[in-house]
Amino acid sequence: MRLSTPLKVGLGAAALGLLLAVIGILRGQVPLNPISILLALLISGGTWGLVAWAVATAAVDVEADVVIAESESEREESP
Numbered sequence: 001m002r003l004s005t006p007l008k009v010g011l012g013a014a015a016l017g018l019l020l021a022v023i024g025i026l027r028g029q030v031p032l033n034p035i036s037i038l039l040a041l042l043i044s045g046g047t048w049g050l051v052a053w054a055v056a057t058a059a060v061d062v063e064a065d066v067v068i069a070e071s072e073s074e075r076e077e078s079p
Helices: 005-026 034-077
Strands: none
Touching: 005 034
């Protein structure tokens, strides 16, 4: 199964968010109870992943729209 570019970007950003959360946990920035650790991982990984996926999806959609608009304008200009 091939992953789309926005999904790859989102997963990469989520992995970075999880890594930063783990570093924060190891440095003592998160209370060491299971719910706090789970929330830190979920919020950081989920937020970074979701936002990066949304931005990458918008960029891919805009690029597709630009290609369509350019092909339509070339078709209109040709005799």
